[in-house]
Amino acid sequence: MTAAALAAAGAGGSVGAAADADARAGSAAPGAVAAPKPSRPSRAQRAAEMVSAPVRIADAATVRLLRRGDRVDVIAAAEGAPEARMVASGARVTEVPKAPETVGDGGALIVLSVPRATATELAGAGATSRLAVTLC
Template sequence: MFPSVPDTRPAPPAPCGVPSFGPLRVRGGGGQRLRRALRGQRRALAAGFALASAVLAASGSGGEKGAAAVAGGAPPGPERRAVRLVSAPVRIADAATVGLLRPGDRVDVIAAVDGDAEARVVARDVRVAEVPRGAGDAEVSFPEGGGAGAGSGALVVLSVERRTAAALAGAGAVGRLAVAVSHAE
């Protein structure tokens, strides 16, 4: 019915000599080695995850709020390093203002030197660690021209960086300190 179509397939290659070799015999260790290698990789992977979890837990990364708390109020950044906070006792000139504070409040500390027309902010958005009550909280009068100026004061303990603690101590030695309570926006 149909005319025959010529075969256009290429001819098979000529047989070539294959050297003879004995059969391959696999001993029982091949599968064991592979299983051992995989088990070791799983253990290494599990150890890596455990180490990464420990590092994250130690760094205290709890989102933006946690990072801001760790950094003392500084916004989180890609190169944020751990900040060591110290407790800095600070004598605030107005004892009644200190009576309004509670641990955990965030305050700005403002220094005013007698005779200067302008006050300056010494510490911004620092956390109140403690408001001591009792003998240390009683009003203390400073002599005229004394370290904190004339008047009374009360003690408050703030959590700040070391550098800020030194600035607070210096400002308290030459002037009067006041606090302004920070409000969350």
């Protein structure tokens, strides 16, 4: 920009003229509206992006190892599928409800704090696959 200012001022232009040209180039044209500065989402907005997702894990014994605050990866394995897939990575465990004594091989419930899109993935995977967790 300084080179353009010097060229506009000519070879005999002064340093002050170049500085003035720089100042004019940096200012907005008369009547122009300044673009709004991008803002960071507030703490409340960021918190609202996270949701609580109840997830039934196939192996109840694994769930007994979990504590509130643990980070887990959730893996879905559909019956007959050649490979398992990761549905959630690094999800925070917010609750490990007490299982009733009568629960057999129905797994166990945990509640995870995840982004809304991940909660949707977890719900879909839970309807079609057996879910497992690994501790991070």
